[in-house]
Each structure stands twice: as C-alpha cells, then as structure tokens.
Amino acid sequence: MPAVTEPKVEETPDARAETELAPLYLVICWNDPVNLMDYVTHVFQRIFGWPRAKAEKHMLEVHETGKSLLVKEPFERAEHYVHQLQAYNLQATMERFQ
Amino acid sequence: MKVTEVTDASITLEFTPEEAEFFKLVLLSYPLTLDQPKQISRFAESAEIEDANELLAISLREQTFSHKRKLEAWLKSKTVWKSRQNRFLLVVSNDDREWLLQILNDIRIGSWMKMGCPDPIEPEEPDSSTPKSTYYFYMNIAAYIQALILNPEHNQPS
Numbered sequence: 001m002p003a004v005t006e007p008k009v010e011e012t013p014d015a016r017a018e019t020e021l022a023p024l025y026l027v028i029c030w031n032d033p034v035n036l037m038d039y040v041t042h043v044f045q046r047i048f049g050w051p052r053a054k055a056e057k058h059m060l061e062v063h064e065t066g067k068s069l070l071v072k073e074p075f076e077r078a079e080h081y082v083h084q085l086q087a088y089n090l091q092a093t094m095e096r097f098q
Numbered sequence: 099m100k101v102t103e104v105t106d107a108s109i110t111l112e113f114t115p116e117e118a119e120f121f122k123l124v125l126l127s128y129p130l131t132l133d134q135p136k137q138i139s140r141f142a143e144s145a146e147i148e149d150a151n152e153l154l155a156i157s158l159r160e161q162t163f164s165h166k167r168k169l170e171a172w173l174k175s176k177t178v179w180k181s182r183q184n185r186f187l188l189v190v191s192n193d194d195r196e197w198l199l200q201i202l203n204d205i206r207i208g209s210w211m212k213m214g215c216p217d218p219i220e221p222e223e224p225d226s227s228t229p230k231s232t233y234y235f236y237m238n239i240a241a242y243i244q245a246l247i248l249n250p251e252h253n254q255p256s
Binding site: 025030032033034035036038039042046075079082083086087088089093094095096 | 131158161199207219
C-alpha cells in the first residue's frame with residue numbers, strides 16, 4: 001500500500017468565523033476490522049463531498065494508523081457529522097480540540 | 099447474483115429464485131446493531147456530551163425504524179423486484195442506494211458481532227451446525243452485495 005501522509009484537517013470558513021466564539025471539536029474516524037475499504041471511502045465522499053482521492057487518503061489513514069482526523073468544527077456541526085458517520089455504522093466520534 | 103445494467107439513475111442486479119429468497123432472508127435480519135451502545139465521544143466529558151449521547155441514540159433508533167419500514171415496503175414492490183425468465187431483477191435506484199448500503203452494513207457488522215467479533219475478519223467457515231454459520235453467510239452476502247452496489251461498473255459482464 002502507498003505511504004500515508006498526515007492529512008490536513010480541514011476547517012471550513014464557517015468554522016473559522018466561529019473559532020473565536022466557541023471551542024472546536026475534531027471529528028475522528030476510528031479503525032475497525034469489519035467495514036469494507038470501498039464503503040468507508042464512499043461514506044467520506046458522500047458526507048463531506050470530497051473527491052475520491054482525498055476520501056481514499058483518509059480511509060487508508062484509518063486503516064493503517066487506527067484513526068483519521070476528518071474535520072475540525074464547532075460543537076453542533078461536529079455533532080452533525082458524527083451522526084451522519086454513525087448512521088453508516090462507522091466508528092466516528094468528536095473530541096475537544098485543545 | 100450479478101449486475102446486469104448500470105444507468106445514471108439505477109443499478110439492476112439479477113438473482114436466481116433461490117438467491118433472491120436468500121437475499122430477502124438476509125435483509126429481513128435487519129437491524130442487528132440497534133442495541134449496541136452509541137457514543138458521540140471517547141474522551142470528552144460534559145453535560146453537553148451526555149445530552150449529545152442521548153440525542154445520537156434517539157436519532158439512530160429513529161433512522162433504524164424508518165429504514166425497516168422502507169425495507170419492508172421495498173421488498174414487496176413490483177417496480178423494485180421484477181420477474182423475468184426464471185430470474186429476478188432487483189432495481190436499486192439512486193434514491194434507495196444509500197439506505198440499502200446502510201442496512202447491508204448493519205447486517206455485516208451485526209453478524210460479525212454475533213460471531214464474537216473475529217479479528218482478522220475472514221475466519222474459516224464455521225461448522226454449519228452452529229449458529230455462527232448463519233451469521234458468517236449473512237456477513238459475506240451483505241459484503242458481496244455492498245461491493246456490487248459500490249462498484250457496479252467493475253461487476254458487469256463483459
């Protein structure tokens with residue numbers, strides 16, 4: 001498999017505007033031995049609107065390092081993404097960004 | 099089971115009558131992960147997170163019931179299941195694709211859990227006299243159909 005570089009965690013314009021007002025949360029996808037790699041890639045594309053190459057990069061990072069930091073967002077937006085990811089049965093959580 | 103047609107609007111899968119019956123049986127096992135605990139954060143602790151955990155559990159439970167209702171109607175639909183020359187054609191529209199993938203993934207993960215979460219994922223086929231063998235087949239059938247739906251163009255006959 002190709003080497004995986006640390007993906008850049010995206011901060012949307014809305015998130016940047018709210019940075020001064022509210023704490024941010026990292027949306028993290030954790031590895032599990034059962035989800036299909038193509039399925040995980042599909043879910044990332046579907047939820048975040050990412051191109052396939054970017055979705056695959058994050059999928060491989062989950063697979064090879066145990067987790068991938070997907071986005072950094074204020075509480076409610078991070079919560080929304082975790083709901084969507086868990087609706088697809090991915091192991092996703094939101095963790096406070098220090 | 100194979101892909102027979104891919105259009106911008108749908109994917110058509112072909113089944114023998116026996117495969118169709120077995121696939122319906124697999125689908126009717128849904129949901130298998132409903133009772134698993136839902137956790138929005140591994141490390142964050144606050145009243146806000148506690149509320150978010152409850153909201154997540156409610157949201158996923160509602161989605162599961164909604165999917166179950168859709169699935170039951172879908173399995174009976176004559177526009178979804180078409181009979182042709184001793185074969186069944188299953189038409190998966192783009193609208194149906196996402197919830198069907200979610201259902202299949204629930205069955206795959208739930209079956210894996212029922213088997214005791216083996217890691218690596220591909221254990222030898224369990225003895226057919228044990229309950230695990232049923233979930234072994236459910237898990238693999240769900241994965242096979244997921245792969246057909248995710249990459250239909252790679253699974254069309256040439």
